[in-house]
Amino acid sequence: MKIKVLFIVTSYWAYGELSIAMQFAKRIGEYEPVFLAPLNMQQIIVRSGYAFFPLYIHQHKVNSVILSSILNDKDFKLIILSDILNFLYCEKSYGLTMTNLSGFQGKIGGFDLYLISEISRKMDTYGFQNKKVSYEDLNIDFTILSSPILPIGCGSDSSNSFARRSNP
Numbered sequence: 001m002k003i004k005v006l007f008i009v010t011s012y013w014a015y016g017e018l019s020i021a022m023q024f025a026k027r028i029g030e031y032e033p034v035f036l037a038p039l040n041m042q043q044i045i046v047r048s049g050y051a052f053f054p055l056y057i058h059q060h061k062v063n064s065v066i067l068s069s070i071l072n073d074k075d076f077k078l079i080i081l082s083d084i085l086n087f088l089y090c091e092k093s094y095g096l097t098m099t100n101l102s103g104f105q106g107k108i109g110g111f112d113l114y115l116i117s118e119i120s121r122k123m124d125t126y127g128f129q130n131k132k133v134s135y136e137d138l139n140i141d142f143t144i145l146s147s148p149i150l151p152i153g154c155g156s157d158s159s160n161s162f163a164r165r166s167n168p
Helices: 015-026 039-047 060-071 084-088
Strands: 003-009 031-038 051-055 076-082 107-111 142-145 161-163
Touching (some): 015 076, 015 107, 031 060
Parallel strands (some): 003 031, 031 051, 076 107
C-alpha cells in the first residue's frame, strides 16, 4: 500500500494553487495523492485521477468532521497545504485552522508562494494584512518554494525549505 499525501487546497477561486498542487502530485510517484478541496474543484481533481474529499463553504462543522476522518487514516504521512498563507485565512470560509491539524502524527508542510517568513504584514491574495508569521509558530515541518518569482537563493538557508524553479 502506498503512503498517502493529503493536499489541502483552500481557495475556491484560485485555480493556480490547485494547478501547482496537481503538478507536484504528478511527480511523487511512490506516494498516493489525495485532495481535500472546495467542491467546485471536484471535477478537475477526479478527472485527473486523484481521490477527492470536498470542502463546503460556510459548513465549518462538516469540514472539521471530514478532515478529522481523513486524519484518522493511518496511511496518511504527509499533509501539504496549498498554500500556507491561504490556509491561515480559510477559517472564515471553511472553519479550518492549524488546530485541526494538531493531532496529525506525520509531517505538515506546504507551498509558500510568497516567502511569508520574510514578508510579514504584507498583503495576501485575500486582501487581508498578514499577521507576523513564522513557520515555528505554525508547526510547519517543511516549505516548498514553488514560485518562479521568488528571489534566487531563497530557502537555501534552511534545510526544511525546498525551491523548485525549473519548468517540467
